[in-house]
Amino acid sequence: MSVDEIMRTWPATISVFLKNHMQCVGCPLATFHTAVDAAKEHDMRLSQLLDDLDWAIDEAEDG
Template sequence: MTIRPNRLVADVLADAPATLRVLLDFHMRCVGCPIAGFHTLADAAREHGVDLDRLLAALHAAAAMPAIGMVPPTAAGARTIERG
């Protein structure tokens, strides 16, 4: 996935959940922020005083990593409920 400066923060988080850790590591309070659906990554970096190029590089690295610990409930041995 290509992460560009004009992408909305909320869209990046939805498309690549691993990027959440990056935003927290950069001390950005975008996670759960109601403005995340309106702010681009460039906006957020400027508001938080974060170097945009460093942020984008870290977001790309996180988005490229395989999701760890995200196992669908049925694959994790959850019981199914039969109705009848």
């Protein structure tokens, strides 16, 4: 799933990308990059990014 698809499916995840100073919101590469690609591009641990995304999705669904 691309970063763009993640943000469109779960809008609460946008805050995760912004909080981590990732310029994925509005980036043309977001339609091609996966979370793995984004983590590598921004020198972030993949496990941390995925945990943060999961948390944001869970919070939005429980909210």
